[in-house]
Amino acid sequence: MSDMQEHLRVQLETTLSPSHLEVINESHQHSGPDNESHFKLIVVSNYFSDLKLIDRHRFINKLFKEELGHIHALAMHTYTAEEWELRQSAPDSPKCAGGSKS
Amino acid sequence: MDVLERIQQQVDSAPIVLYMKGTPQFPQCGFSARAAQTLTSTGVEFAYVNIFEDQEVFQNLPTFADWPTFPQVYFNSELVGGGDIIIEMAEIGSLKGAMEEAVEKFDNK
Numbered sequence: 001m002s003d004m005q006e007h008l009r010v011q012l013e014t015t016l017s018p019s020h021l022e023v024i025n026e027s028h029q030h031s032g033p034d035n036e037s038h039f040k041l042i043v044v045s046n047y048f049s050d051l052k053l054i055d056r057h058r059f060i061n062k063l064f065k066e067e068l069g070h071i072h073a074l075a076m077h078t079y080t081a082e083e084w085e086l087r088q089s090a091p092d093s094p095k096c097a098g099g100s101k102s
Numbered sequence: 103m104d105v106l107e108r109i110q111q112q113v114d115s116a117p118i119v120l121y122m123k124g125t126p127q128f129p130q131c132g133f134s135a136r137a138a139q140t141l142t143s144t145g146v147e148f149a150y151v152n153i154f155e156d157q158e159v160f161q162n163l164p165t166f167a168d169w170p171t172f173p174q175v176y177f178n179s180e181l182v183g184g185g186d187i188i189i190e191m192a193e194i195g196s197l198k199g200a201m202e203e204a205v206e207k208f209d210n211k
Contacts, residue, residue: 053190054183061170068170073133076186091189094132 004036004071008064012043015063019081020044026075026093040075040093044084053078105158109166112159113176116149117208118201121163121174125152137173137185140192146201177204 002025009023022042027035041060048056056078061068068074077090103111113119118141124130126138141148153160153172164170167181175182177200182188191197 053187054181057183057187058169065170074171075133077190091186091193094136 002036004067005039008039008041008067011063012041012060016043016045016047018043018045020084022090026073029093029095030072034072036070037072038075038093039071039073040077040090042077042079042090044079044081046080048078048080105162106166109159109163110179112151113179117178117204118146118148119176120148120150121153121159121172121176122150123152123154123172126150130154131172133185134173137175137188140188140197141175141201143192144198144201146198146205148201177201178207 005023005025009021012018012021012023020042021044022040024040024042025036026038026040030038043060051059057076060074060076060078064071064074073093075093079087079090120126120137120141122129122131122134122138124134126142129135129138138150151159153163163172163174167174169181169184171184173185173188175184175188182191182200188197191200
């Protein structure tokens with residue numbers, strides 16, 4: 001597990017006490033030498049109960065404000081326990097479409 | 103006009119505005135590609151801005167929206183979210199309705 005992956009996991013664990021948490025390093029799906037560039041989060045937490053999707057994402061963006069300066073992409077999928085119960089999976093991330101990867 | 107005013111004018115100019123890397127025909131990032139495809143799949147028209155063609159907007163949009171990443175989607179001048187949110191809305195079946203509502207609201211302004 002990469003350092004950044006572990007860092008993201010610990011931060012989310014501590015802040016949101018998720019009942020389900022996946023921090024997936026998807027950097028290999030993308031070109032370039034950086035192996036810590038693309039991550040995907042699946043966070044299931046009842047902390048999200050009263051928050052709209054955009055506010056859940058804003059919360060995580062804020063939590064990782066500094067990290068987002070280094071990470072190229074952070075896909076996030078945020079659910080309450082009840083929502084997760086119904087779906088049990090998150091959408092796949094896209095492959096790079098080519099062109100600029102900067 | 104300063105760049106934040108220019109962005110405001112852009113998001114005010116159409117009911118649905120997508121800021122993306124590249125264009126819906128030639129997207130230059132997987133996340134932008136998917137957001138464009140998802141919006142297109144509803145059949146509701148939307149406007150887009152290729153941020154690679156406007157460095158100033160590229161650099162300042164995150165501040166404007168207090169949202170650090172691209173793509174970004176606006177309904178009636180309000181940020182709805184990035185790519186992941188558009189996908190989730192499409193999956194739960196609320197995207198098309200929300201877009202139609204945005205268009206209706208815009209037309210009645």
